[in-house]
Each structure stands twice: as structure tokens, then as C-alpha cells.
Amino acid sequence: MYVLTVVLVQTFVRLKQFTRLNNTSYKKSIGCFLWKAAFFYSSFFTTDYTD
Numbered sequence: 544m545y546v547l548t549v550v551l552v553q554t555f556v557r558l559k560q561f562t563r564l565n566n567t568s569y570k571k572s573i574g575c576f577l578w579k580a581a582f583f584y585s586s587f588f589t590t591d592y593t594d
Contacts (some may be wrong), residue, residue: 555581583587 555578 551581551585 558577
């Protein structure tokens, strides 16, 4: 579980840096959406496995 969280964080940090390099509004909106999706995805897993 910890490894999965670290991989998700690293992936989306790279994605955020990539969207920062390409400053078109389309790619910014996609990056923002994926960042929020990753946050909710990770919060779902943390709440799911803390029994």
C-alpha cells in the first residue's frame, strides 16, 4: 500500500511538472483534473485499508 502511494505521488508530480512546462490552458485543465482524481483515488484507498 505504501509503495503504491509513493508511485502515485511520483507519477503525478512528474505530470504536474510536465503541465507546468506546457502552459496551454487545455493541458493545464487536464493536469488539474488528473491531480484531483489522484487525490480522491488515494484518499479512497487510505480510507478503504484503515480498518
